Amino acid sequence: MRTFNFAAEGEALNPLVPHTSELVVGAIAFTLLFLVLRKAVVPMFEKAFAARTEAIEGGIKKAEEAQLDAQRALAQYTEQLSSAQGEASRLRDDARVQGAAILEELRTKAQEEAARITAAAHASIEAERQQAVTSLRNEVGALAVELASKIVGEALDDQARQSRIVERFIEDLEKSK
Amino acid sequence: MINLQLSGDGFVPPSTNDFNLPPIFESIEWLTKPVLLVFLSVILVSLFFVVSARKAAVVPSKLQFAGETVYAFVRNDLARDVIGPEFMRFVPYLFTLFTFVLTNNIFGIVPFLQFPAMSHVAFPYVLAAFSFFVFHYVGIRKQGLLKYLKEIAFMPGVPKPVYILLTPIEIATFFLVRPLTLSLRLFANMFAGHLLLLVFILGGEYMLSDPNLLMKILSPFAFTFGIALTFFEFMVQCLQAYIFTLLTALYIAGALADEH
Numbered sequence: 001m002r003t004f005n006f007a008a009e010g011e012a013l014n015p016l017v018p019h020t021s022e023l024v025v026g027a028i029a030f031t032l033l034f035l036v037l038r039k040a041v042v043p044m045f046e047k048a049f050a051a052r053t054e055a056i057e058g059g060i061k062k063a064e065e066a067q068l069d070a071q072r073a074l075a076q077y078t079e080q081l082s083s084a085q086g087e088a089s090r091l092r093d094d095a096r097v098q099g100a101a102i103l104e105e106l107r108t109k110a111q112e113e114a115a116r117i118t119a120a121a122h123a124s125i126e127a128e129r130q131q132a133v134t135s136l137r138n139e140v141g142a143l144a145v146e147l148a149s150k151i152v153g154e155a156l157d158d159q160a161r162q163s164r165i166v167e168r169f170i171e172d173l174e175k176s177k
Numbered sequence: 178m179i180n181l182q183l184s185g186d187g188f189v190p191p192s193t194n195d196f197n198l199p200p201i202f203e204s205i206e207w208l209t210k211p212v213l214l215v216f217l218s219v220i221l222v223s224l225f226f227v228v229s230a231r232k233a234a235v236v237p238s239k240l241q242f243a244g245e246t247v248y249a250f251v252r253n254d255l256a257r258d259v260i261g262p263e264f265m266r267f268v269p270y271l272f273t274l275f276t277f278v279l280t281n282n283i284f285g286i287v288p289f290l291q292f293p294a295m296s297h298v299a300f301p302y303v304l305a306a307f308s309f310f311v312f313h314y315v316g317i318r319k320q321g322l323l324k325y326l327k328e329i330a331f332m333p334g335v336p337k338p339v340y341i342l343l344t345p346i347e348i349a350t351f352f353l354v355r356p357l358t359l360s361l362r363l364f365a366n367m368f369a370g371h372l373l374l375l376v377f378i379l380g381g382e383y384m385l386s387d388p389n390l391l392m393k394i395l396s397p398f399a400f401t402f403g404i405a406l407t408f409f410e411f412m413v414q415c416l417q418a419y420i421f422t423l424l425t426a427l428y429i430a431g432a433l434a435d436e437h
Contacts, residue, residue: 015298015368018299021206022207022300025216026299026300026303030277030303033219033222033223034270036223038273041226045230045245045249045252047233048234051233
């Protein structure tokens with residue numbers, strides 16, 4: 001390398017004095033590099049950074065949305081469940097009420113039926129008794145008259161007189177009771 | 178150093194002249210190695226990032242991830258954290274600055290290339306001039322020319338007599354010290370680093386070719402040191418690219434702030 005020394009024969013060059021050509025070259029080279037990097041590199045890297053940020057933020061947003069959906073579904077499910085439970089308990093109550101009503105109705109009907117049967121029985125008993133009394137009264141009258149006529153020896157042909165005697169006789173019977 | 182003295186005469190230590198490389202073709206005087214390297218860096222950086230950014234996929238490939246990592250470092254750790262909400266406007270510039278300086282610096286230790294273009298002061302001058310222009314332009318656009326200059330010359334909230342001292346310092350800082358330190362820091366680091374590597378590698382080479390056996394035996398130490406320094410240089414090269422970009426971002430942030 002030393003063999004190429006330019007200034008070997010002359011005095012040393014001052015290293016602080018710039019070469020004019022190098023000033024020009026430096027300026028051109030730097031400007032060129034600046035233009036290339038500004039045009040083709042910085043925007044591309046910025047685009048990549050922005051896309052990355054967006055991808056990350058988009059992912060977060062998507063996850064949040066999914067979570068929100070899940071919460072909404074859960075709320076809906078819970079609501080359905082509780083409404084179903086409410087429905088079931090309502091049905092149960094209804095059934096209980098209806099059962100009680102039916103029971104009450106049946107009981108009322110049975111009581112009515114019983115009352116009706118009792119009343120009918122009473123009526124028939126009364127009627128029979130009445131009938132018995134009437135027939136008894138007739139028979140007793142005839143027997144008594146027959147007996148009396150036999151005893152007295154006197155025929156009581158007259159119907160009206162016969163009837164009066166029987167009435168009086170029965171009244172006497174009732175009074176004597 | 179003792180070893181070098183043992184040999185007496187013969188060894189010519191590397192000097193600033195080692196940085197003045199001849200044109201590659203005799204007829205084209207401006208086409209020297211650093212010029213070629215600078216153009217190579219433009220091609221390599223463009224190619225790498227254009228290819229890695231081409232798909233802009235949400236799930237990046239390895240190549241895209243590599244490009245993105247560098248880009249995200251400049252965008253988030255340098256531009257956004259330093260400049261604040263308006264950072265996006267400056268990302269292309271800072272990104273170019275960082276990758277350009279870093280690549281050219283690293284050329285200093287890449288086999289066969291092995292020359293940091295930034296050790297030629299013209300390139301740091303140009304970059305510092307760009308940064309100088311950018312941050313003043315931002316300040317003037319933001320606050321208006323007069324208000325911007327007034328804020329520089331007469332920092333608000335300072336007792337009046339202090340201005341006698343402060344005003345010259347502030348003006349010198351903004352218009353002289355900042356661009357100069359920006360460019361010279363980068364230049365000097367690359368220059369010194371390259372010189373250091375030359376000393377050890379060329380010294381080792383010289384020792385190996387010396388007829389004295391002791392010198393031959395000791396020459397691996399020089400090479401070993403040269404290799405160790407190469408790693409050190411790699412760190413310095415990355416650091417200088419970072420510092421250059423960071424300071425530019427800080428200057429822009431200062432120009433954007435209402436009061437500095």
